[in-house]
Amino acid sequence: MESKSGISTIAATTVTETQSDARLPANPPNNGEAYEILHSKSTLFYDEYSRKAEGKKQTHYCPGCGHGLVHKLIAEALQDLGEQDNTIFVSPVGCSVFAYYYFDVGNVQVAHGRAPASASAIKRSCPGRMVISYQGDGDLAAIGTAEIVHAANRGEKITVFFVNNGIYGMTGGQMAPTTMIGEKSTTSPWGRRPSNEGYPLHMAELLATLEAPIYIERVALSDGKNIMKARRAIRKALEVQRDGAGFSFVEILSPCPTIWGKDPVAARQWIADKIIPAFPLSVFRDHAPEALAVKEVEPPQRSVAEVLGIATSNDGDTTHRAEFDHRFEDVKIKIAGLGGQGVLLLGQLLIEMGMREGLEVNWLPSYGPEMRSGSAHCHVCLSREPIGSPLVSHPDVLVAMNEVSLRKFAHEVVRGGVILYNGAKLPENISIAHAQVVAIPASEIADKLGSTKVANIVMMGALLEETECLAAGTAWSVLQDKVKKLDLLELDRKALNAGRLFIDEHAHIGALDQPDGFA
Amino acid sequence: MRQLCKGNVALVKGAILAGCRGYYGYPITPASEIAEAAALYFPQIGGTFLQAESETAAINMVYGAAATGLRVMSGSSGPGLSLMQEGISYLAGAELPCVIVDVMRGGPGLGNIAPEQSDYFAMVKGGGHGNYRNLVLAPSSVQEMADLTILAFELADKYRNPAVILADGFVGQMMEPLDLEYREILQPEKPWAVKGTHETRGNLISSIFLESDGLEEHQRNMEAKYRRAQEAEPRYESCHIEDAEILLVGYGIVARILHSTVEALRKQGVKAGLFRPITLWPYPSKALVEAAANVEKVLVVELSNGQMVEDVRLALDGTVPVEFYGRGGGNVPSVKELQEQVLSQMAVRV
Ligand SMILES: Cc1ncc(C[n+]2csc(CCOP(=O)(O)OP(=O)(O)O)c2C)c(N)n1
Numbered sequence: 001m002e003s004k005s006g007i008s009t010i011a012a013t014t015v016t017e018t019q020s021d022a023r024l025p026a027n028p029p030n031n032g033e034a035y036e037i038l039h040s041k042s043t044l045f046y047d048e049y050s051r052k053a054e055g056k057k058q059t060h061y062c063p064g065c066g067h068g069l070v071h072k073l074i075a076e077a078l079q080d081l082g083e084q085d086n087t088i089f090v091s092p093v094g095c096s097v098f099a100y101y102y103f104d105v106g107n108v109q110v111a112h113g114r115a116p117a118s119a120s121a122i123k124r125s126c127p128g129r130m131v132i133s134y135q136g137d138g139d140l141a142a143i144g145t146a147e148i149v150h151a152a153n154r155g156e157k158i159t160v161f162f163v164n165n166g167i168y169g170m171t172g173g174q175m176a177p178t179t180m181i182g183e184k185s186t187t188s189p190w191g192r193r194p195s196n197e198g199y200p201l202h203m204a205e206l207l208a209t210l211e212a213p214i215y216i217e218r219v220a221l222s223d224g225k226n227i228m229k230a231r232r233a234i235r236k237a238l239e240v241q242r243d244g245a246g247f248s249f250v251e252i253l254s255p256c257p258t259i260w261g262k263d264p265v266a267a268r269q270w271i272a273d274k275i276i277p278a279f280p281l282s283v284f285r286d287h288a289p290e291a292l293a294v295k296e297v298e299p300p301q302r303s304v305a306e307v308l309g310i311a312t313s314n315d316g317d318t319t320h321r322a323e324f325d326h327r328f329e330d331v332k333i334k335i336a337g338l339g340g341q342g343v344l345l346l347g348q349l350l351i352e353m354g355m356r357e358g359l360e361v362n363w364l365p366s367y368g369p370e371m372r373s374g375s376a377h378c379h380v381c382l383s384r385e386p387i388g389s390p391l392v393s394h395p396d397v398l399v400a401m402n403e404v405s406l407r408k409f410a411h412e413v414v415r416g417g418v419i420l421y422n423g424a425k426l427p428e429n430i431s432i433a434h435a436q437v438v439a440i441p442a443s444e445i446a447d448k449l450g451s452t453k454v455a456n457i458v459m460m461g462a463l464l465e466e467t468e469c470l471a472a473g474t475a476w477s478v479l480q481d482k483v484k485k486l487d488l489l490e491l492d493r494k495a496l497n498a499g500r501l502f503i504d505e506h507a508h509i510g511a512l513d514q515p516d517g518f519a
Numbered sequence: 520m521r522q523l524c525k526g527n528v529a530l531v532k533g534a535i536l537a538g539c540r541g542y543y544g545y546p547i548t549p550a551s552e553i554a555e556a557a558a559l560y561f562p563q564i565g566g567t568f569l570q571a572e573s574e575t576a577a578i579n580m581v582y583g584a585a586a587t588g589l590r591v592m593s594g595s596s597g598p599g600l601s602l603m604q605e606g607i608s609y610l611a612g613a614e615l616p617c618v619i620v621d622v623m624r625g626g627p628g629l630g631n632i633a634p635e636q637s638d639y640f641a642m643v644k645g646g647g648h649g650n651y652r653n654l655v656l657a658p659s660s661v662q663e664m665a666d667l668t669i670l671a672f673e674l675a676d677k678y679r680n681p682a683v684i685l686a687d688g689f690v691g692q693m694m695e696p697l698d699l700e701y702r703e704i705l706q707p708e709k710p711w712a713v714k715g716t717h718e719t720r721g722n723l724i725s726s727i728f729l730e731s732d733g734l735e736e737h738q739r740n741m742e743a744k745y746r747r748a749q750e751a752e753p754r755y756e757s758c759h760i761e762d763a764e765i766l767l768v769g770y771g772i773v774a775r776i777l778h779s780t781v782e783a784l785r786k787q788g789v790k791a792g793l794f795r796p797i798t799l800w801p802y803p804s805k806a807l808v809e810a811a812a813n814v815e816k817v818l819v820v821e822l823s824n825g826q827m828v829e830d831v832r833l834a835l836d837g838t839v840p841v842e843f844y845g846r847g848g849g850n851v852p853s854v855k856e857l858q859e860q861v862l863s864q865m866a867v868r869v
């Protein structure tokens with residue numbers, strides 16, 4: 001824990017009756033508010049602070065520190081609202097890191113700046129509970145800026161209490177994002193200079209630019225009247241959450257006498273004289289929740305088995321099975337072409353077929369920018385045995401959907417392998433002697449059938465007919481299951497047949513001596 | 520029932536079967552299908568999916584949800600995991616169970632999105648600050664993406680500690696048959712959780728121990744549970760080790776390539792064996808020592824410049840020569856390439 005002057009002289013400043021009176025101005029103005037100073041400690045606080053190492057009756061805060069008073073106001077509000085058993089308090093990193101010493105509620109202490117993220121997930125995990133994120137200005141407005149902005153923007157149904165004392169208390173007085181221009185700190189030794197450190201961040205105003213928040217107010221602990229307002233704001237923010245209305249946020253201008261080098265009274269006067277003019281007090285947002293109502297699509301609710309596409313144990317196995325006599329131990333196929341040519345899909349159809357025919361299968365895509373740049377390929381393994389390496393470095397079959405792929409991968413094909421090329425004939429100046437090459441004008445055939453998009457299915461027909469690695473009947477049943485649109489399915493059927501027919505009718509181009517099919 | 524599934528999707532299905540109902544994450548290739556599958560499935564089964572503003576936020580959301588006792592997870596790849604490390608340290612320090620997935624890609628920096636195994640140090644040796652360990656599991660098939668995720672949730676709860684699925688881009692992206700059966704998975708009671716109820720009011724989730732003695736005691740307690748895990752949890756797979764003269768060691772996708780390599784070598788008459796760690800922490804050191812007891816050489820293969828090889832050397836402690844062969848940047852050794860490596864290693868011995 002970082003050291004800092006003054007923190008060892010801890011007094012029970014704020015949550016006990018005697019001290020809290022001392023913190024208020026001598027004559028709190030009575031403006032008719034029902035503000036009642038509690039003469040006993042809120043039951044929301046532990047009787048004894050047993051989590052503290054020593055001084056179990058006192059807080060760890062310095063005399064006159066604003067944290068204690070804010071704690072007291074929150075505790076009283078939660079007590080009055082009857083929410084003690086229903087509350088989860090998220091404490092930050094900063095002087096209030098030990099808020100869980102005091103609040104007799106569920107407590108979660110989190111990383112520096114991340115309280116709104118953790119609180120969001122806590123609330124979503126326990127929707128009916130009161131979840132409070134309590135943060136200092138370094139925590140909320142510096143390291144945790146992203147988390148508070150996004151929690152607010154999502155309209156998380158949490159309450160955030162933002163204790164703005166314009167300085168890093170816990171680490172001993174470094175500049176905060178809220179430190180005022182000209183103000184000295186240990187890391188702004190000449191005073192905050194906008195040219196170097198920028199301007200103070202006004203978090204309440206910033207969050208008020210967002211649509212989702214329901215309630216945003218800035219208050220100050222400067223004098224009795226403003227403390228009343230703070231008390232009301234804190235209560236209101238909690239009520240907003242209790243009613244499930246949405247995100248509520250109270251920024252509290254708060255004294256840090258120790259770092260400011262002022263006595264508690266002077267510190268409060270400083271807030272009134274210097275800070276409030278720079279951080280105006282106001283209700284920045286007070287929306288009725290209806291104001292945000294937008295029509296949304298509700299996700300359907302389904303059973304786990306349904307969502308996962310698995311049968312419950314008594315449904316039995318509904319996997320389609322197909323019988324086929326495979327004349328190979330394994331076949332490795334590489335399919336390559338342009339993005340949009342259905343290269344990846346063709347591979348997926350083949351492994352679906354293989355699986356139905358009781359084979360072990362694997363499909364491995366090329367992925368990422370390689371695809372975005374326009375080319376795509378995938379590896380397909382079909383095997384009677386469990387598949388070791390899924391990488392096809394030396395395919396038995398290459399399906400090249402364009403010339404680039406042919407040039408790129410033809411040399412990888414094993415001696416005596418098969419290359420199926422999408423084209424009327426082989427391109428000029430390419431000689432492939434080690435494998436059997438079949439040129440199939442698949443795109444043309446597909447085009448004539450009605451859509452070049454089914455060129456991949458033409459190639460599939462050719463592949464099945466040429467290599468007999470899988471049954472054409474299985475292909476048809478897979479297509480029937482996967483293609484929902486009837487006109488498309490009809491197109492696929494024609495494409496599949498056209499590919500098979502082409503192989504039957506045409507002599508091989510540049511073929512090595514090779515028996516038909518795969519042995 | 521077998522269904523074709525991508526590794527990344529299988530992982531989410533496994534998580535759901537394990538009772539995970541919270542997913543908090545940020546997209547990154549090659550792990551995005553994890554977030555996408557969670558986004559599709561979780562809201563339909565009463566769970567929460569939230570795309571966080573960053574991996575930093577995501578891991579702290581995981582922290583919050585785990586604090587309430589829920590089974591919760593996040594998934595990412597290298598750069599995202601770097602951002603999560605502070606949060607993972609907090610989770611370990613606060614003894615919160617959760618599952619974190621790293622589908623490794625090429626690094627350092629932005630590197631590339633091709634598969635690598637270069638986050639071994641970051642995930643197995645720590646990465647975040649302080650005295651802690653991650654439980655780390657390394658799947659090498661689509662089926663294991665689901666099965667080891669279920670196991671990861673169980674181990675995380677058992678040891679109240681983050682569990683990591685350390686996968687690579689290939690295992691995440693490839694498609695294989697997945698055999699899933701619906702079953703009720705019992706989750707342990709979590710009396711320590713903070714749920715905002717009367718019963719849990721006295722509970723505190725925190726990683727702070729202000730006093731030196733208190734923190735040291737906490738660390739010792741954590742160390743004791745890590746010892747228990749080291750006794751009970753090492754998992755591995757091996758083949759052809761009985762008469763092996765050279766032992767090949769690799770995990771994840773590499774183990775699959777090595778398996779094919781061993782088969783090919785055996786056909787050539789080379790007595791090669793395979794040792795594949797499934798848990799990377801706790802590392803199956805004892806089993807490795809046994810597997811390597813009679814071999815002349817050990818060859819470790821990784822998609823990195825040599826990270827896990829350090830644990831192999833630690834385990835074998837100089838008793839057997841340990842050689843290393845690594846590829847990087849998304850390059851993956853072919854079976855042929857590894858066969859040649861082994862043959863040249865075997866040649867050196869004569
Ligand atoms: C990641 C990280 N960075 C830095 C710190 C050190 N640190 C602890 S508290 C703090 C600033 C707290 O200031 P503020 O949020 O204003 O709270 P205050 O103490 O003034 O109430 C800092 C920088 C930390 N704990 N974690």
Ligand code: SF4
Nearest residue numbers: 061062065095169256
């Ligand atoms: S915020 Fe300031 S006054 Fe309060 S405890 Fe911290 S250093 Fe002391």
